[in-house]
Amino acid sequence: MENENFEQRTDLSKLSSAVEKIKATLSKIIVGQQQVIDLVIAGILADGHILIEGVPGVAKTLTAKLIAKAVDVKYSRIQFTPDLMPSDVLGTPVFNPQTAGFEFKRGPIFGNIILIDEINRAPAKTQSALFEVMEERQVTMDSHTYKMEEPFIVLATQNPVEQEGTYRLPEAQLDRFLFKIEIKYPSLEEEITIVTQQHQQKTADQLNDIKPVLAGADIIALRQQVRALYVEPKILAFAAQIIHETRNNRSIYLGGSPRASLAIVNAAKAIAAINGRDFVTPDDIILVAAPVLRHRIMLTPDKEMEGVLPDDVIAQIIQKIEIPR
Amino acid sequence: MLRTAPLFVFLLIANLCFAGPDTPAVLKKIIVKKDTVAVNKKPAVIITDTTTIAQRSLDTAALNKYKRSPEFKYEEKYDGPSWWTRFWRWFWNWLGNLLGRATKHEGAMSSFFLFLKYFFIAAGLSALVFLILKLSGINMMHLFRKKPYSTLAYSESVENIHEIDFEAEIEKAIAVHNYRFAVRLLYLRSLKQLSDNGLINWQINKTNTNYVYELTNAEQREAFKRITLQFEYVWYGDFLINGEIFKRINALFSTFKSSAE
Numbered sequence: 001m002e003n004e005n006f007e008q009r010t011d012l013s014k015l016s017s018a019v020e021k022i023k024a025t026l027s028k029i030i031v032g033q034q035q036v037i038d039l040v041i042a043g044i045l046a047d048g049h050i051l052i053e054g055v056p057g058v059a060k061t062l063t064a065k066l067i068a069k070a071v072d073v074k075y076s077r078i079q080f081t082p083d084l085m086p087s088d089v090l091g092t093p094v095f096n097p098q099t100a101g102f103e104f105k106r107g108p109i110f111g112n113i114i115l116i117d118e119i120n121r122a123p124a125k126t127q128s129a130l131f132e133v134m135e136e137r138q139v140t141m142d143s144h145t146y147k148m149e150e151p152f153i154v155l156a157t158q159n160p161v162e163q164e165g166t167y168r169l170p171e172a173q174l175d176r177f178l179f180k181i182e183i184k185y186p187s188l189e190e191e192i193t194i195v196t197q198q199h200q201q202k203t204a205d206q207l208n209d210i211k212p213v214l215a216g217a218d219i220i221a222l223r224q225q226v227r228a229l230y231v232e233p234k235i236l237a238f239a240a241q242i243i244h245e246t247r248n249n250r251s252i253y254l255g256g257s258p259r260a261s262l263a264i265v266n267a268a269k270a271i272a273a274i275n276g277r278d279f280v281t282p283d284d285i286i287l288v289a290a291p292v293l294r295h296r297i298m299l300t301p302d303k304e305m306e307g308v309l310p311d312d313v314i315a316q317i318i319q320k321i322e323i324p325r
Numbered sequence: 326m327l328r329t330a331p332l333f334v335f336l337l338i339a340n341l342c343f344a345g346p347d348t349p350a351v352l353k354k355i356i357v358k359k360d361t362v363a364v365n366k367k368p369a370v371i372i373t374d375t376t377t378i379a380q381r382s383l384d385t386a387a388l389n390k391y392k393r394s395p396e397f398k399y400e401e402k403y404d405g406p407s408w409w410t411r412f413w414r415w416f417w418n419w420l421g422n423l424l425g426r427a428t429k430h431e432g433a434m435s436s437f438f439l440f441l442k443y444f445f446i447a448a449g450l451s452a453l454v455f456l457i458l459k460l461s462g463i464n465m466m467h468l469f470r471k472k473p474y475s476t477l478a479y480s481e482s483v484e485n486i487h488e489i490d491f492e493a494e495i496e497k498a499i500a501v502h503n504y505r506f507a508v509r510l511l512y513l514r515s516l517k518q519l520s521d522n523g524l525i526n527w528q529i530n531k532t533n534t535n536y537v538y539e540l541t542n543a544e545q546r547e548a549f550k551r552i553t554l555q556f557e558y559v560w561y562g563d564f565l566i567n568g569e570i571f572k573r574i575n576a577l578f579s580t581f582k583s584s585a586e
Contacts (some may be wrong), residue, residue, distance in 0.1 A: 003554055005573055006564045232561050280564035283532045322529040323511070325560070 010278035015222050021213040025070045032190040033314045039181050042270035048178020049154035058183045060157040064115045070208040072212030073112035080218040086129030119156040127245045134176040178263050180295035229269040234324035237245045239264045241284050245317045254298035264292045282323045290314050359383040510555040511578040548581045
């Protein structure tokens with residue numbers, strides 16, 4: 001979206017090109033789900049971790065795997081199971097007979113893109129192992145701190161908590177995810193395309209043919225560009241007001257944290273950059289409000305029993321706030 | 326009975342089998358020793374109580390003091406109802422008579438008393454509802470208002486778009502070279518124009534994109550998209566704007582204004 005009256009202030013051509021490449025790669029396999037893809041890309045550009053939720057069989061893991069394949073960085077996959085231990089994720093000190101000392105054997109969390117599949121099948125004990133690494137990008141073991149390499153992205157998938165054998169993730173961990181993206185069932189047309197592609201055996205071949213389109217260093221550079229985007233003070237206040245209202249709403253038991261305020265602004269910047277703007281508009285804030293907040297807020301028990309969804313409450317909150325203009 | 330008979334027989338046989346011979350008694354010779362402890366017996370002496378007894382009497386002064394104390398007066402003297410009670414009794418009697426008279430009078434007086442009766446009933450019920458709502462913490466403003474905010478209130482921006490003299494304000498802003506503010510006013514004027522013409526439904530919680538999609542005329546929508554883009558670059562993007570750029574932007578707004586009339 002260019003404006004002929006103003007000279008370009010920030011060169012977003014590299015970012016736009018990278019986004020187009022990732023979208024094209026994902027679109028080879030994923031049918032539809034454009035908003036999901038946009039949000040995943042925005043999450044990566046905003047330096048956040050992403051939680052993808054959906055019922056079994058809606059290509060949660062496939063989306064995460066494709067993102068990992070599209071970026072040329074170290075990729076690890078951890079399948080979360082009920083008997084998984086924190087040391088299985090982080091690593092553990094192992095005795096080395098040659099040196100007669102303990103050496104730290106790094107766990108699968110030491111990578112750049114970490115796919116945690118079915119994250120809510122592990123209990124809280126294992127989840128708590130992720131707290132430090134997700135927020136501080138480091139692992140402390142035996143009073144020694146191991147820094148993670150940049151970029152460090154956790155892409156987690158989960159089934160809705162109502163499903164059998166799942167645990168509710170701790171609030172502290174949910175707050176560490178920038179987005180919770182919900183993948184819905186495809187439309188009838190999309191479903192026909194999926195079945196047709198599978199019938200023609202296109203999907204299986206193409207999955208192996210996916211080549212990286214972006215390097216880790218590119219992601220770091222693009223993130224710096226996104227971070228530098230301009231946000232009008234009134235829009236910052238608008239974002240803060242949304243979060244503030246979640247703390248005063250009667251339907252909400254636990255509102256958004258200051259981390260949510262930061263997340264909403266960072267995510268809005270990424271969306272603005274994807275749309276070719278170097279400044280944020282209220283539309284960007286509204287677009288990311290639900291994915292940023294839906295996993296951070298907790299509804300009151302009576303509202304949950306009534307079947308009210310967090311997205312409904314977030315929409316009501318936004319409707320009460322004046323758009324800065 | 327028949328069922329327990331074998332059990333009885335079994336127990337009898339078992340008793341006979343396990344019963345041993347009588348244990349012979351062990352006889353020991355008991356030697357009785359004579360007690361040789363000497364007992365020193367003393368003659369009994371009767372001791373008489375010789376202490377003098379001082380007879381005490383009640384302190385009459387203290388007793389009278391207690392008797393005078395109201396705390397120890399258990400008999401209540403009833404002087405009739407207090408003035409407060411009498412007042413309320415009188416009030417309720419008066420009210421009862423007043424309301425009762427409604428049916429006794431005829432014509433205009435009857436209607437008046439009837440009105441008074443229902444007025445008091447309505448006032449009482451309203452007070453009760455008010456009290457319940459107040460105690461339950463329900464915001465009455467939200468209860469009776471359809472939408473949380475007025476559709477035209479524009480509190481944040483100080484101005485209300487329906488009250489601004491846009492032409493004068495725009496002239497003022499241009500005169501002081503505040504082009505950024507002038508563009509904002511031009512955009513608000515466009516929104517007002519669309520709202521006045523019934524093309525958009527002005528609400529404070531709607532974004533510019535919402536208004537773009539509300540326009541049904543494709544040509545008008547494109548024109549509005551163009552001016553929205555200018556406004557967003559200047560207002561949200563904080564792009565520097567000089568007189569020359571403003572002229573071009575102002576021309577776009579003027580074209581839109583004339584097309585939307």
